[in-house]
Amino acid sequence: MxxxxxxxxxxxxxxxxxxxxxxxxxxxxxxxxxxxxxxxxxxxxxxxxxxxxxxxxxxxxxxxxxxxxxxxxxxxxxxxxxxxxxxxxxxxxxxxxxxxxxxxxxxxxxxxxxxxxxxxxxxxxxxxxxxxxxxxxxxxxxxxxxxxxxxxxxxxxxxxxxxxxxxxxxxxxxxxxKAKVTGRTVAQKDGRPDLSEAAIVVSGGRGVGAPEGFAVIEALADSLGAAVGASRAATDAGWYPHQYQVGQTGKTVSPQLYMANGISGAIQHRAGMQTSKTIVVVNKDPEAPLFELADFGVVGDLFKVVPQLTEEIKKRA
Amino acid sequence: MKIAVCVKQVPDTWAEKKLRSDDSTLDREAADGVMNELDEYAVEEALKVQEAHGGEVTIVTMGPERAGETVRKALSMGADGAIHLVDDAFHGSDALATSYAIATVLAGRGFDLIFFGSESTDARMSVVPAMVAERLGMAQLTFAQKVDVTGTSVTIQRVTDYGFETVEASMPTVVSVVEKINEPRYPSFKGIMAAKKKPVETLSIADAGLDVSQLGQAAAWTVVEDFAARPPKAAGTVVTDDGDGGIKLADFLAAQKFI
CATH class of the missing domain: 3.40.50.620 (HUPs)
Structure with missing residues (x-):
């Protein structure tokens, strides 16, 4: 051979x-x-x-x-x-x-x-x-x-x-x-799995609304041992660090489970996560195009649905 | 300072893209062509370096005649001139061939800095900047979220999985940029009018002194065997939250053995 x-x-x-x-x-x-x-x-x-x-x-x-x-x-x-x-x-x-x-x-x-x-x-x-x-x-x-x-x-x-x-x-x-590395700057080490390798990715987008909003996304991710991702809308707005961006101009991920929260699902984002095995979508807009890819979707306020889910996961653990 | 910016015309980012049934190449007629989004950031960064350090910004592209629209856009943003490689025999060129053509045209023109977007939104390989650096024997400063030019030295912040690396090299050097680096300017009316008078050097394969046997689909290092549209995903379950959305979601995750 x-x-x-x-x-x-x-x-x-x-x-x-x-x-x-x-x-x-x-x-x-x-x-x-x-x-x-x-x-x-x-x-x-x-x-x-x-x-x-x-x-x-x-x-x-x-x-x-x-x-x-x-x-x-x-x-x-x-x-x-x-x-x-x-x-x-x-x-x-x-x-x-x-x-x-x-x-x-x-x-x-x-x-x-x-x-x-x-x-x-x-x-x-x-x-x-x-x-x-x-x-x-x-x-x-x-x-x-x-x-x-x-x-x-x-x-x-x-x-x-x-x-x-x-x-x-x-x-x-x-x-x-000719090119020399003169320094390495480690962004906050969050203790979560690498985004590109993680079996589960929990992402937040425009619907998260503010940097503080990512606390509920992180809590859900931690209850599942997942990595945190973000849509470009969220990273461009400065709500979450750029290296966590999933999408056409960010990382391409293909986890077993991808959970998109407050992400409408423009092609920019879909290009980075469409091959995920199972896709879950939470969005208050029933017309959000990402629902077309969802194996399971919840139309509702992510700030109600996500914390409830996190609690439920902890209860069942 | 002599600055080049390599740009590519791609199908509109927001359009559905597909391959041609006859030769398995990208169907460029099916959607409007636009400048590859990341290349706009490269043009902007080049113009910023020029504003700070002086010199000249030249746009370089390879592509069919209609890619001239992308050249004009870059010129209307403020670049000084352009080189447009256009020849029917480029059709179907892969990354190796593209890097060969671009590197050959850039070589010997005395560019100090050669900018690229870090990937195109159609092929998404992210290899051409490194390949051009390889062919030209230049340093590569790629995936830059910040570029600083001091004298003949260039320092970038290279985005990595864990944060960034500071990487330094002396000019001439290849630089590719990510979209975090700046906010590309919109062409002004004055810029659009001025662009019409800016020089665009149009080169065929023969004009550029390129070896046609290294170019086009017949010379490609890879071949597409077949392709198909991904079968549409079976519709999933969508529920409306009535106060128990999170619990229903937990039930789904449990049924799928995620919890």
Whole structure:
């Protein structure tokens, strides 16, 4: 079986859930090898990667990968592609992941498909485009196929092996280090799951009315262990931080459950959440277009319905 | 300072988009064309840098003749001139081909700053700015929510999942912006009139010295096998809150095993 490279997403030394999804998906294409880029690799990380089928973990732990955005990662991967001739490269569909994939495509003269939600054994990717209204199947016809894959699109299935560490050292060029990270500013750490990875997302929109209004959204999210999202109307108004925006100009999420509160559902928003498995809508306007997507909708005041729901969830817990 | 802003004409953000049944490319005739929304922020940011530091702002686009409307809009906002790559053989070009054409046209013209919107609302790949930086061997300062230019140094705030990174590079550099960065100006009547007289350099594939074998649908690095409209979602249950909406919702979540 041919080797498939899976780039590991990690934070503070822990492997993110999307990586176990990508390793699961990679097994339909060949034999997955994980690629750990940056410091922090540990036995605990090896255990997770092995659990999902990575027999080999390439580890490139230099500081240059975190001190300079994107370009050094693409150089490292290009060198691995040249040395190992994998049959495909899988990367999570984050901003960094997509840019890394784009640069790698140029370096290796290969086709790239972004935001895949599935890949067949023949390498045909499924994408959900135009705000989820169209399903497209496509494949790479030149070079080493590079796919970025959306989180939450493949349920992770273990297939335990022992992960063997293979250290990789690549001399990164000066040109790849032209942009330098000089600081990192962490917005309020809210202790909730990552928006793009969360199984449940609770969002608020124009109907929330004010920054203080998000307290009821957060309370509901916390009762469910969910991430909080916001529509563009809410982030543009400054009621909730920008990085939580779901929609065409924000994040695309595809959780098991998406709860939209006080969001009318313009295409701007639908484009970011339409592929969620189950959709719940609370809005006082019965004509809100988002009700068309709802598996369950409540026409009513979110400030009455949402706190009541939160109480009810706590009661039943 | 020489500033370029790469813009794209896309179907109206609010219109339903679809693919053409004959060649699986985006149906650009089905909806009105508008400037990609995020590119308006890129134009605005370029104009702000120009106001503070002087220089010239050039709009660069690749697209059919009607993309000239988008060029005019950018010029009416205040840009000084434009380069419009237009050739039937561009049709069906993917991101690799687009980045090749744009990078080739930008190369050697001495731009200090090359602005982009961070993604287009039609393809939504977010890869072209990084690809152009890769091809030109320039630093990429992408997903910027703030741009500061001091001397020859450019510092941005790059939006990340947890907040932002401060990233710095020396010019020349590629910069892509998110919509949080500014509030794009509306073209004034004076601006619209002035735009009609501004120079637009129209280049074909041959004019630009591009290799046609790297462009268009036949040269694409990926191919669409098939596509279909997502089947319409079965209608769900909608109830009106009579004081127990939250409880009914909890019942639904329990039935679905979420609680």
């Amino acid at each position: 041919s080797e498939v490279l899976v780039v590991v997403e990690h934070a503070d030394g822990s492997v993110k859930k999307v990586t176990s999804e990508l390793l699961t998906l990679a097994r339909t294409l060949g034999e997955p090898s994980a690629v750990w880029i940056g410091p922090g690799y540990s036995d605990a990380a090896a255990a997770v990667l092995g659990e999902f089928g990575a027999a080999k973990v390439y580890v490139a732990d230099g500081a240059q990968y975190i001190d300079h955005p994107v370009a050094p990662r693409a150089e490292l991967l290009a060198s691995l592609v040249a040395d190992q001739s994998p049959s495909a490269v899988l990367i999570a569909s984050s901003a960094d992941g997509k840019e890394t994939a784009g640069r790698l495509a140029i370096k290796t003269n290969s086709g790239v498909i972004t935001d895949a939600i599935g890949i067949s054994a023949e390498g045909i990717a499924t994408q959900s485009v135009f705000g989820g209204s169209t399903v497209v199947h496509s494949k790479v016809t030149k070079g080493t196929p590079i796919f970025t894959v959306r989180p939450n699109s493949t349920p992770p299935v273990p297939a335990a092996v022992t992960a063997t560490r293979v250290d990789v050292s690549v001399a990164i060029s000066e040109v790849a280090m």
